Amino acid sequence: MKNYWLMKSEPGAYSIDDLEKDTVTFWDGVRNFQARNFMRDTMQQGDLVLFYHSNAKPPGVAGIAKVVKTGYPDSTALDKKNKHFDPKSSKEKPIWYMVDIAFVKKLKRLISLDELKKNPDLKNMILLKRSRLSVQPVTKQEFEAIIAMESL
DNA sequence: GCCAACGTTGGC
DNA sequence: GCCAACGTTGGC
Numbered sequence: 060m061k062n063y064w065l066m067k068s069e070p071g072a073y074s075i076d077d078l079e080k081d082t083v084t085f086w087d088g089v090r091n092f093q094a095r096n097f098m099r100d101t102m103q104q105g106d107l108v109l110f111y112h113s114n115a116k117p118p119g120v121a122g123i124a125k126v127v128k129t130g131y132p133d134s135t136a137l138d139k140k141n142k143h144f145d146p147k148s149s150k151e152k153p154i155w156y157m158v159d160i161a162f163v164k165k166l167k168r169l170i171s172l173d174e175l176k177k178n179p180d181l182k183n184m185i186l187l188k189r190s191r192l193s194v195q196p197v198t199k200q201e202f203e204a205i206i207a208m209e210s211l
Numbered sequence: 212g213c214c215a216a217c218g219t220t221g222g223c
Numbered sequence: 224g225c226c227a228a229c230g231t232t233g234g235c
Contacts, residue, residue: 067232067233069232069233090231091231091232113232113233113234114232114233114234115233117234118233118234172234190232190233190234191231191232191233192232193232
């Protein structure tokens with residue numbers, strides 16, 4: 060069964076436009092266990108992802124991506140020079156995982172956090188309750204409600 | 212740039 | 224295993 064997700068990125072670091080240019084990217088640098096578990100254990104090929112711009116003006120959903128490669132060890136955790144280096148991780152026992160996602164489309168307009176908050180169908184969204192989780196599941200209903208807002 | 216929220220670390 | 228200190232996220 061297909062799952063739906065929301066993944067956050069600061070557009071200054073990596074935006075939906077960067078993904079459009081690259082077509083595919085690996086989602087490295089996640090150093091939160093819950094987010095890690097979702098990527099390692101639950102994400103499936105073909106799952107759709109809401110690409111969310113955090114720390115942006117305004118923050119909101121900017122586009123759609125899809126999972127093209129399921130969880131595999133995040134090599135940046137092993138690279139001393141990388142800012143995501145984690146000395147506790149090793150090749151034999153990787154702690155951190157990443158997935159590959161591909162560009163699907165950019166929304167015709169950014170659907171801002173403010174609008175998401177105002178939509179009663181989204182009141183249970185994790186995004187609105189637990190602000191700090193960078194990879195999070197979204198229900199099919201929530202996903203579709205957000206897509207429907209694109210043409211409002 | 213501030214700071215609240217909150218996940219993680221480490222001393223005990 | 225508790226919890227204070229610390230670091231990071233992310234909205235404003």
